[in-house]
Amino acid sequence: MRIIVKILPKEIFVYEEISKYFIHSFIWNLLKGTEFSKFHDTKKFKFFTFSNIFPVSEFKFNEEKQFIISSPNEYFIDTIAEKLQNTRYFKFGIHEFELKEFKKFPMELKQRWETSTPIVLYENNNTHTYYSTNRNPDLNFFLERLKDNALKKFNVFYIKNASSIFDYPKNLTDFCDNKNFGFEEPLFDRLFFKKQVAVHMRKDMEEFLFLGTLWEFEINLLRMNEGKRKFYEFVMECGLGEKNSLGFGFVNMKREKRKDSGKDNGKDNDKALMSYERDR
Secondary structure (H helix, E strand, C coil), X not given: CEEEEEEEECCCECHHHCCHHHHHHHHHHHCCCCCCHHHCCCCCCCCCEECCCECCCCECCCCCEEEEEECCCHHHHHHXXXXXXXXXXXXXXXXXXXXXXXXXECCCCCCEEEECCCEECEEECCCCEECCCCCCCCHHHHHHHHHHHHHHHHHHHHHHCCCCCXXXXXXXXXXXECCECCCCCCCCCEEEEEEEEEEEEEECCEEEEEEEEEEEEECCHHHCCHHHHHHHHHHHHHCCCECHHHCCCCEXXXXXXXXXXXXXXXXXXXXXXXXXXXXX
């Protein structure tokens, strides 16, 4: 489930002055006094992510901006919505905003995905070294780490978490082996690398640098059983990779191309030079 939040800046300032940390803090402030507040200081998965503020342009007085919060836990989104009902003015850092409106909406699972915010993965957890396509162009390594991370989050959320605030499908055990869901196939049928980006974030006067990558992905919906569809719906809403609660790994579904349209002819063929595709 997702919620789109529409906001009105009350002053003029450059886009880069609002970092992901401000949105992250805004969400946790909304959750104060709720069942979710206890997860703030834990190192456990938070099971939510959020988009960049859009459109990407200078903030101007009363010119509408938007951002989206996403979670596989509908109760989490309901809690955010309930708290927003009592919110009118708030701040991102030193800048004041007015809440214009918000709306919950479901996202339909589709074949084609794109990352709206970078995917962040640790290449080495001990040294906190982020995966870099420049340092390690091995797509198999990237896909295996991405898949392992996604399966771990899914199994923790649906199977190992005993909290009543999580929404479990009653028939989950029907498609889990030994109480853990998994599969041998690659996470995506096709992937297209777009670019690597560095994201700077300031927290309490300390500067942090996150290295991430932007991609397009494809999955085969026609070959999915119920368990796999539930898994991909979870990943779509929870986010890909690590640091999701800081706004990394947020994905959108891409519109299907019209078969009679020649607009994108040749585009996918060019991208396929940088793709991984499993045997069909």
